[in-house]
Amino acid sequence: MVVCGDDGLARRLAGELREVYRERVTLVVPVDRSRPPEVGRRPGRALGLLGRVPVARNPRLPGAEPADPHLRVVEAAEPDEEALTSAGVAGAAALALVYEDDEANVRAALVARRLNPRLRLVIRLYNRKLGQHLEGLLDQAAIIAEPGLDLRELDASTTVLSDADTAAPALAASAVAGTSKIVQADGLLLRAVERTPPGRGEVADSGLCTLALLSATTGDPAGAEGSELSGARGPQLLPDDRAVAAATGRGTVALEAVAHIGPAGSTGRLAGAAFPVASLFSRRLRWSLAAITAAVGALAVASWITTGDHPVHAAYITLLDLFAINEPAVGESPERKTLQILAGFTGLLLLPVLVAAALEALGAFRTATALRRPPRRASGHVVLLGLGKIGARVLPRLRELEIPVVCVESDPEARGIELARRLRVPVVLGDVTEEGVLEAARVSRAHALLALTSADITNLEAALYARAVRPDLRVVMRLYEDDFATAVYRTLRAAHPGALTRSRSVTHLAAPAFASAMMGRQVLGAIPVERRVLLFAALEVAGHPQLEGRTIAESFRPGAWRVIALDTSAPEDRRPDLSATPEETRLPEAGLVWDLHPGYVLTAQDRVVVAATRRGLAELLGRRLPGPADPGPRSRTV
Secondary structure (H helix, E strand, C coil): CEEECCCHHHHHHHHHHHHCCCCCEEEEECCCCCCCCCCCCCCCHHHCCCCCCCCCCCCCCCCCCCCCCCEEEEECCCCCHHHHHHCCHHHCCEEEECCCCHHHHHHHHHHHHHHCCCCEEEEECCCHHHHHHHHHHHHHHHHHHCCCCCHHHHCCCEEEECHHHHHHHHHHHHCCCCCCEEEEECCEEEEEEEECCCCCCCCCCCCCEEEEECCCCCCCCCCCCCECCCCCCCCEECCCHHHHHHCCCCCEEEEEEECCCCCCCCCHHHCCCCCCHHHHCCHHHHHHHHHHHHHHHHHHHHHHHHHCCCHHHHHHHHHHHHCCCCCCCCCCCHHHHHHHHHHHHHHHHHHHHHHHHHHHHHHHHHHHCCCCCCCCCCCCCEEEECCCCCHHHHHHHHHHCCCCEEEEECCCCCCCHHHHHHHCCCEEECCCCCCCHHHHCCHHHCCEEEECCCCHHHHHHHHHHHHHHCCCCEEEEECCCHHHHHHHHHHHHHHCCCCCEEEECHHHHHHHHHHHHHCCCCEEEEEEECCEEEEEEEEECCCCCCCCCCEHHHHCECCCEEEEEEECCCHHHCCCCCCCCCCCCCCHHHHEECCCCCCCECCCCCEEEEEECHHHHHHHCCCCCCCCCCCCCCCCCC
């Protein structure tokens, strides 16, 4: 396996492949130009391998003993053909390109596909549209390079993932107590909801199945430790019925429902019509227009009755009188003269109303192009700090859950500013570390604070200030450094024991999905359960002795994997990754069966959706796990 990257995701991904899947990994990292060459230095130290990836010493240096013979580090200024050749891409099974620069990933992917048409490619791209086109292009390039190549048989297809999209559902769910944890893969939506322990005499509702037993014995969804980086004992994943029945007083994570939602970033019902009448005109103006319209109608009816003209002609004469463009009713009946005078007065009343309507409409259009301000009486909302790469993905998830949001961003040109304007979400422009910015976001009446800026110190400062304003505020922080995150969590927990604090790492949430995609299976998503992760993947039963020929009940291995759905569509009609574009999306019930009979026997033609731990999925994929005679690396990647 070859991993190319320049940030924490590359290091965590390399550790995931080594620790969980026991693969030989070559890590390609940028050259550290600020460090002079030293004898005996360890390549990659300048990157600060805090993901605890064991780094081999440079074999070219005399007397250097490799720390891990299965991990090689290659330093290269950029992922060009020379660097990829040195990393062994021509003979590799899979390549992950996880640079933060989309252009660098695309350029390297094109070169790698030419060097090895049979290579599995996993590419990190933020641009969704570009990723969809790139997948088809690179797969077609592999077929052209080797005309007889069967991508499905060799599993040499291209997978485009986004760390922001992978982590966004979990971050959004962490900000609100009692909401569902969400895994989304285009047209497929899985919901896992945290349930509190049932009271005495109550029966626990496990939904479709129980995914995990929480370590918490109270209403704290984060358990005894809110950070996945801490070393406390974790929850029990994929328990059997006996373990669930015996675990009294413990909360559970249950698979509650499967439903379809629109594509990520869609505004749904929040957008509605572009400019409805209610947003163009005030309520008082609408009542004024309705009253004048009723008066004009009454005058037209009166003219029709008194003059005996045709109704259309009577309405036409009334309008002429209303706008003062009709001849005076000299010599006509008193009734006609009275109606003309009344129509003239109505026209005088109509003129200021039309002017007010024009001004209000102009103001509404101008307001629609500007950012909304938080309402003065806003309460129970989520304060979202940062509308960058991660915040722009979390915002639509929160709005899809119909959660009120107030955003805070210091850069007017940030990625998520236009999205917030389109979703009509209030935004406060300003540095969160400056006094008065969080007050403008109404943090004192907020339900939760979600700090997702790229700076750990900024997130910490915002959390501390918000806690000073409201000690019981729910806080979810995006923190990068492991040790720093653990220390921050424990300190905040000790200072505010009655509040809920969580730390989340985007790379920690995204690395399992990238690693599993490199193993040749498309992972539908991941759900964090306290400090651990559950993966959802679609697998063909053929070739898996743990599933083929077994019933649903027999295939279940507690703590490792569980079959939760069966794809009933014909093999030729199946989508490779169970994803769908909006045009071809169908309801899950049309192809997937979630309420499975325990006695159903899985055949080689079936495809199933499994919930598995990372080690359980590795075993399903036929990977060797470390045992007593095969110890793993000395350090563990969290």
